[in-house]
Each structure stands twice: as structure tokens, then as C-alpha cells.
Amino acid sequence: MRARIHRGTQQIGGTLVELEAERQRLLLDCGLPIGAAPDAPVVLPGVPGLAAPDPSLLGIVLSHGHRDHWGLIGHALGMPPIFMGAGTERILAAASFFIRDVPALRGAAHLQDDRSISVGPFALTAHLVDHSAFDAYALTVEAGGRRLFYSGDIRSHGRKSALFERLVRRPPRNIDVMLMEGSSLGRLDEDAYFPTEAEIEAKLTEVIRRTPGMVLVAASAQNIDRVVTIFRAAKRNGRTLVVDLYAAEMLHATGQDSLPQTSWPDVALFTPRHQRIKVKKAGRFDLIERHRTGRLFPEDLAACPDRYVVLFRASLLNDLLQAGCLNGAHAVWSQWAGYLKDEKTVALFAALKAQGIGFDVVHTSGHASIPDLKRLARAIAPRTLVPIHTFEAARFPSLFENVVVRRDGEWWEV
Template sequence: MKVRIHRGTQQIGGTCIELAAAGDRIALDFGLPLDGDATDTNLVPEIAGDDLRGIVISHPHIDHYGLLHHLSGNTPVVMGAAARRIVQAAAPFTGQPLPLLNGPDLEHGKTIEIGAFRITPYLVDHSAYDAYSFLIEAEGKRIFYSGDFRAHGRKAKLYEHLVANPPKDIDALFMEGSSLSRLESDESFPTEIDLEAEIVAHLKATKGMVMFHTSTQNIDRVVTLYRACKRTGRPLIIDLYAAAILAATENKNIPQSDWPGIHLYLPKLQAIQVKKNEWFPLLKQHSANRIYQEQLKEIGRNAVILFRPLMRPDLDDAGCLDQASYIYSQWAGYLEQGTYASTEAWLKTLGIEMRHIHTSGHASPKDLKRFAEALAPRALIPIHSFATDKYSELFSNVVYRQDGEWWEV
């Protein structure tokens, strides 16, 4: 089996690994770089060809699937069924271009065959819903691709089970190391349970509305927030985008727009989208607990709103931000890059301080080390990290590769 990493040996995001065996090829992920433009054809890995049997997507984060629209529409896209529904539900709101996304679904522990390749997916704990690692077998070789994973989320048992029951005889492990540029080797991230307790304390201490700014596609975080709301008796307000993403999970244990204690509010900018695109059936589907702007002031003082920047004019007009607070629950890098500069300026004019309550979607160095030791590969290939130089200090059998380099496993 031959391997080529198109992008990922020196960076986080934009991951794409090409595998070739017995006249067939597949790719693992087809991501958009963190600072990339989805329309830039120069970013697209050159993998087209009649022998390309499919693209296997580890999870629904744009840095792992964001260039798929550049492929031929008949290229099979293999991913989790819920992940597929989530990216399809999000695209009308975000404008992210997508191909048809036709292809087999991944299911935990169920091996599928694509050309010469046998692929066994392992459901993992990550901030993206329906995320997988892969065991790939071909021509007598076995490689393992970690995808993105962690051990401190609401699905931490998946990590523990994999470490306790790892696949054996691994020739090469491609392992992410996102945390290596963020934490020292002896540090750990807080758990989602830790976050829940911290959010509960904040909700109890706030007299007005709490604006909670996170990625709606971080389903674990939405569950954490909902649980905190229940524990403090506060209603949770979501928008139509959030309602559509939560519904796309098709998981009855995930909060939904018609649950008690959840309200749907349609921001003005989203209402324009609904009219323009005639999304009336979607709106009707989620309108059981709908509220309107005049009700924001009535219930807003006691509510938590799953905040998006497009809501700012609505919240201003509703006059519901007296004694309000704001929690930022995403990667701090977006703030450093100025992604939310206008929201920060808006908060400053309101005299509302930003509180950062967050934990990573990626494994800490200690958990990466346990993972690598459990799988005991003959070669460990660094990927998806800005600190690949640290691998040789922490792990055994590290072999460094370069983007674009073909080699034989």
C-alpha cells in the first residue's frame, strides 16, 4: 500500500491523505485549510482519476470536508449517516457548497470494502458529532487514521474502550496532535462535566439574559448548555439553524426544538432567508415552541440564548439585555484572528464583559500518549498539528513525512 499526505504534516486543518493499493485509490478527508478560501482551486489536492474509488470523511468539520465540492459529482463520499445529514442541513444557512454526497454510510465497528481497501470505522469522542477513526487494510498492510478525537467529552467511554481494546499489528498510525501547540505535556483540558458546573455557576450569578456563543454543530456543548439550563430553571432559546442541526442528528437524546424548556426564535436576518428560499416547511416543523421579538423581553431576563452574531440587532431592538452576560465557548484563536471583532465592539458599547468557558475538541498530550502506546504502531506519522517537532519527544517509532511525498507502508 502506498501513501501520500497532500496536506497535514505541518499544520492543523485541510487534511487529505491519499492511499493506493492494487490499482485502486481512496482519500481520507478532503478538508479546507483553516485560513483557506473554499473557491480557491489551488488548494484542491490532485487526486482525480478513474481509479479513485471514494473519499472517506472522518467527521463533519469543514477543515476535513470543505473542498469536496471541487470533486466530480459521481465521486462516492463515505461518511457517517448523521454527519452527512448535519452538513446537508447546515449548507443552506452557511452557503458552504457541497456535491451530492452520495456514498456508503459509516457505522461503528462495521467493516466496509471500497475497491482493494477494507475500512473499519471506530466512533470517537470529538466536538464534531458522528466522528470516526479508521482502520484501513490493503495488500496485507494495516494503517490506522486517528481523525480528530479527545478523551474528555461526553463520549469519553469510546476513547477508553479503544485504548483498552486496540486493533493489533498496526503498520502505520496517522495521529493528530492539535493540542501539542496549546498545552504542555503534563497539562489536561477541562471535561464537559467541568464546563457544565462552571456554566451553572455563571447562570446562577447572572440576573439577566445569558448569551452563550458556541458552534451549534458542537452537539456536546449544546447538551452541556441544555443541562445547565435545566439545573438552573432557565429556558434555552435557539434559532432555526440550531433547530435544523439538532434535528439532523436524529438522536432522541439530543435536545430538540419541541422539547420543554426550549424556545425557537427566528432572527430578522434568518426570516429574510426563510422568505427568499421558501423554507416555510422547515420553519413550520420547528415552530411548536416559537416566540417572537416582543417575548424576548418578557422571558429574556431569565433565559439563555444560543447566540449568533446575526442576532445582535434583534437583541438591541427587544431591549432585553439589562444585566445580561456573554459566554464565549469556542477556540480562542478566532478572537485572536479578529473573527468576532464586531461582536466584541458591540459588547463593549453595552458594557458587557466576555467570559470564556470552553474546552478543546482534541486530546491532551497525556491522552495522545496513552492512545499511541495502546496501538503500538511500527511507525507513527505526525499529522494535523502545528507542533510536529514534539512528537519525537513524546512518542515511540515516530517517522516524519512531507506533504506530497509518496511512500510505501
């Protein structure tokens, strides 16, 4: 088995790994770089089968549903088969109604925890992992008597931390090459840890407690762990979590009734005007009908704003202003702090400030701290460890054993 990393040896995001065995090929992820402008021209990497069909490309395996791991697929005219988790498939399909460039993908087969599937000469085993994306996997790939482990994006401090501990306790054995993400290198000191999701819940609980009015929490609706955290913090303060239709559909797409849903008494739906227009134009009234038991209207928000914690995005602001429910409100930014520099985010917080609304940053990473990466590397004990999904590949040899730093586009034997 041969491998080459098309993108990821010197950057975070845009991950694409090509594997070859018996003259047949498989891709692990196929993403757009983080920060790529929505309307920027897309140049496909030189992978036969992306720009035009090629029978030797057997498929693309998606580790999870973040854009920096699937974002090129919508531009792949060759459109090979896709292998992904069923939850990832449902979430992308639901998101495609709301977000123009999200493809509604159908899996040729679904990844399942600790299950193997065969794709030509490749045997794939999926390992469900803790990450800020729902239904995220690490992968073991075997072909030609060689074994490669791909960490995907992984952490140990989320609500599924037990999955990381299980992987460390029962790792795949006899791994020839481990592709390990290093997103935290350069962001975190070597012996430091990111806050746990439980610690984020405690901080949010305190922010909500001291806020006299509505609390606006800007977080990704696809970060299901964070939505659960916000819900729990709201409930601890006797408040209701308010979601828009997009977030309601993300929660529904998980397929898990154990996660917050608008049918719950402490979760409610508020549909902003732009979403109502979209539903009407598309005739998709079934989407709102699915959440009818928990609907709120502007007058409800205005009557008792201190009862609500809103999963917030910029497109909600005008509706909330018109409802007159933001007196005494406070905002929380619960996403990567780097996005605060974006022009649109700067404009959003300027608009909030004009209304007298301050904000706190309460967030943790979707990626493992360096001590946890060390634990993972020691447990798997690969013959070779190759850095990926990192700006700091040159630091790996000082932190981990058996490191070989590869270059983008370089073929090498597993």
C-alpha cells in the first residue's frame, strides 16, 4: 500500500489523503482549507477520479461532517462513491436545505463503530471518536498486508471522552503508519489541557445566572456536544433553550431522542423571517410541522426574555430586535476565537454593542491537547508516525517517537 497526503502536512484543514493498493485507490477525506472564501475558485488536487470519472478511484471515506474534510466533494465532477457514518449523512442532507454549498450526499455504505467494510483491496475499520462533530471516526485501513491508522479529528475532553479512553485502552495493533492530527500544536502549551465540556457548562451556567435578560449563545448548531452543554446550562437556570429551524433540524438529524429535541418541554423553536420565506418558497412546510409542539413567536420572546437562552447566529438579530426582547441581554461567543476576526463577526458584535449587549468568550477546542496526543501515540505505538492537520509538523519529532515528516503530494510506502 502506498500513500500520499495532498493537503495537511503543513496546514490545518483541507485534508485529503490518497491510498493506493493493487492499482486501485481510496481517499480519506476531501476537504476545503479552513477560511476558504465561499465564492473563491476551487482548484481540485491532481487526483484522478475527482475532475472526471476514473474506475481506479474506489471511493472517498469521510471521517466526519466538517467542511474542511468534505468541502471539495461538491466540486468533484467524477463523484466517486462516498463512505461515511449514517449520522453524518443525515446531518449533511438536513443542512443542504439551509446552506447553498452543502451537498446532500448518499453513502455507498455507512461507517459503524468497530465494524469493518471492504472496498476493493482495502479493509476499513471505523472507530467512533470524541470530536466537536457528531458521528466522527478514526479509521484503520489495511491493504497488501500493511496497516494504516488515521486519527481524523479527535479529542478526549468532550461529552464522548469515554471513546478516547476506550481507544487508548484497546488500540488497533500492528500499525505500520499512523497519520495523527496535531491541531493543538502552536495553540496550546505542551503540558496544558483544553477545558472540558463539563467546565464549559459550568461557565455558561454562571453567565446565564448573572444575566437579567435573554442570553444569546453563538455556537455551531452542528456541534451537538455544545448544544447539549448550552441546554444543560439553561436548564440549570430554569430557562428554555430556543433554537431556529436549522438547529432544530440538526438535532433531529442525529436520530437520537436522548439529545435535546423541540418536543422536549425545555426546548423551543423560533423560526426567523428568512427561514419562513425559504420554507414557503420550497413548499417544505413539513419542516416546521415537525417542530410544531415547541414553537415560539416574537410576542412570546418579548413577554419574558429572561426565560430564554437562544442558540444564536447573525441572521437572527433583526428578528430579535423587531421583537423588542433584547433589553438586559448578554451574548456568549462559543466557537473558535479566530472567527472573531472575520469581517462579518466584527460587524455582528458592533451591532450588539450598539444595543448595549456585551459578550463573553466561553469555548473549548474540538481537538486533543498535546498530553492526550502523546497518550494516543504511545497506545497505538506505530512503526512510523506521520503528522497531518497541523501547522507545526516540525515540532512532532520532539514530542513523539518514530516521526517521519512528509510533504504534500509525496508518494511513500506504508
